[in-house]
Amino acid sequence: MKDFDGGGTGAKWLYWVIDPIESFKDNGEGEKNHALIIPIPGRAPQIIHNPVLWKFGKRAFDCLASKLDLEITRIVIDTVFYYFLGGLIKVWNGHEEMLEPLIEGGHIRVINSDSEESIPGQESIRVDQTDPWTAYGHRIEPLIRILDNIMETVNLEQDFDDWPYDREFLAAYFTLCHIDNIAVKYALDDAYVDDHELARYWFDKIDNYKRIRDAISRRERFAKWEKSETGNKVRHARRNEARSLVTEDWNDKKTTFASTEKAGIHYADWLREKGFEYEPRTVTNWIRQYAKDNGIRLR
Numbered sequence: 241m242k243d244f245d246g247g248g249t250g251a252k253w254l255y256w257v258i259d260p261i262e263s264f265k266d267n268g269e270g271e272k273n274h275a276l277i278i279p280i281p282g283r284a285p286q287i288i289h290n291p292v293l294w295k296f297g298k299r300a301f302d303c304l305a306s307k308l309d310l311e312i313t314r315i316v317i318d319t320v321f322y323y324f325l326g327g328l329i330k331v332w333n334g335h336e337e338m339l340e341p342l343i344e345g346g347h348i349r350v351i352n353s354d355s356e357e358s359i360p361g362q363e364s365i366r367v368d369q370t371d372p373w374t375a376y377g378h379r380i381e382p383l384i385r386i387l388d389n390i391m392e393t394v395n396l397e398q399d400f401d402d403w404p405y406d407r408e409f410l411a412a413y414f415t416l417c418h419i420d421n422i423a424v425k426y427a428l429d430d431a432y433v434d435d436h437e438l439a440r441y442w443f444d445k446i447d448n449y450k451r452i453r454d455a456i457s458r459r460e461r462f463a464k465w466e467k468s469e470t471g472n473k474v475r476h477a478r479r480n481e482a483r484s485l486v487t488e489d490w491n492d493k494k495t496t497f498a499s500t501e502k503a504g505i506h507y508a509d510w511l512r513e514k515g516f517e518y519e520p521r522t523v524t525n526w527i528r529q530y531a532k533d534n535g536i537r538l539r
Contacts, residue, residue: 274289303412422436485514
């Protein structure tokens, strides 16, 4: 990441290669072309046409704008991104008690980004926020991924939806970081399709989490409905329908079965083909009760 002159206005982007405002604002040059805009002092900007990256960058930028509820300017983005990193560091360091046993037990491996070796006994993050790569989160993101995965598991298992950070903002933050970094590779003709996975990782993760929570919510609502008076009536009606189908057919074919147990197994499979799910033992009890009520002697 580098400093670029602010298009003759005297302002400069701190750390950014792309111009995130011109790339993603409504009716901006980027939106017209679904492209990333790299400002070049004294020359026309470089335009990187990539609808896939642009789509995720646009979502991240719009999320950022809605969360901040401010006019998005160079100073706003640079300032917010710089201090948001500090907030993430505090979040990680604030969960030392939970993370330390996992790290020491080998369940989480913290890797030194320079040596690629494990860091034993990692307790807290200490970074130089004047380093532009650190300031936009590239070195801290793997750790926050670890923490986010733990938080997601806890929330789903315990039916919470509680996060120590704004998860949408987090997704927007890291998505824009990745897109800016990928733009460098494109400018140098060194990008790969796999790089797109970095740009889409956080929003895909959030979308999948929401789908799981929606599925859990629907299942819970259905369970409550089943226990309700209406649900009970429907369930009993289906049970009576299934029992009638079985007993009527068995009454016509009862001599073909060696025992009521055999009949129960047969009719449980028979009902399953008709969309009913009942255990053979339940079906056997229906047959025995029907025989008793109608004076039919069983074998």
